[in-house]
Amino acid sequence: MRSTAEPAPPVREDRGPVCAGGGTAFRSALWTGYEGVLIPPARDLLRQFALRVHVPHHALREAMREVTRQRGLAPAADGGLPGGADEEWARAVEEELESAYGVVCELSGFRESWMELCRPQRHWIDCLTELRRQGVYLGLFTSTPAAQEPGWLRLITPALFDAVVAWPQGRTDxxxxxxxxxxxxxxxxxxxxxxxxxxxxxxARSAGWRVLSYDAGVTEVERALADSCPAAD
Incomplete structure (x- = not known):
């Protein structure tokens, strides 16, 4: 399978401090996730993956869902790869595609192919880099085992985040x-x-956290953090 070079994380253009007074004692910590922020949402990755393996998107989505259900695996949110997906799971998806949809495909090496699609979303990495520089406490929730993360993510995580907390797939508490x-x-x-x-x-809402809409942009994130800036002298 064709390999691609690991893209280096970009440096965000300085847009000035979030706190007008230049202070760094932010009251709020910003927690985010790997899926949909550092990389594109899983639903977008699934569409790209379907194109790569030449399978109709809806057929691949439903076949993955059915095999995951049959095997009692924890389904991934938003159409991503389920926990425990292996080559045997991939062969079962191939069989489901052929029997239910008449689609013949080859999914061996599916994980490597999927990982090649996990490109960094540069604007968010730039934003987080700048917020960390200004003193914002950054945390990462992840449901992906470290061995299954893209190499570039393993490289930047220690420099970008103060803490990483596992959030297993299927867990809702x-x-x-x-x-x-x-x-x-x-x-x-x-x-x-x-x-x-x-x-x-x-x-997070049930636990009393403040929650930003996923549709929020960089400006909205910075505005929410500005509410926790120390008062200017």
Whole structure:
């Protein structure tokens, strides 16, 4: 399979400090997710993957969903790869595609192909880099085992995030949120979540966190953090 070079994380153009007074004692911590923020949303990756393997998108989505259900695996949010997906799972998806949709395809090496599509969303990496430079506490929720993450993500995570908390696929309770609060030393009202996954946003709202809509842009994220800036002298 053709390999691609790992893109280097870009440097964001300085747009000035989030805090007008230039202070760095932010009250709020910003937590975000890997899926949909650092990389495109899983639904977009699935469409690209379907094109790559020459399978109709709806057929691939439903075949993956059915095989995942049959095998009792935790479904991935938003159409991504389920936890525990392996080559045997891929062969079962091939069989489901052929029997249910008359589609013959080759999914061996599916994980490597999927990972090649996990390109960094440069504007968000730039934004987070600048916020970290200004003193914002940044945390990452991830449901992806480290061995399955793109190499570029493993490289930038230690420099970009203060903490990483696992949020297993299929988990809907608030335990990861409590761990995040303990890790960062922030109470619920001082935690801000910007995440693509609805079940995480719902859990955060229930736990008393502030939650940004996934449609928010860089400006909205910075504005929300500005509310936690120290008062100017």
């Amino acid at each position: 608030g335990v990861p949120l409590s761990r995040a609060e303990q890790t960062g030393g922030h109470g619920p009202v001082d935690c801000l979540l910007f995440d693509a996954l609805e079940h995480r946003r719902a859990a």
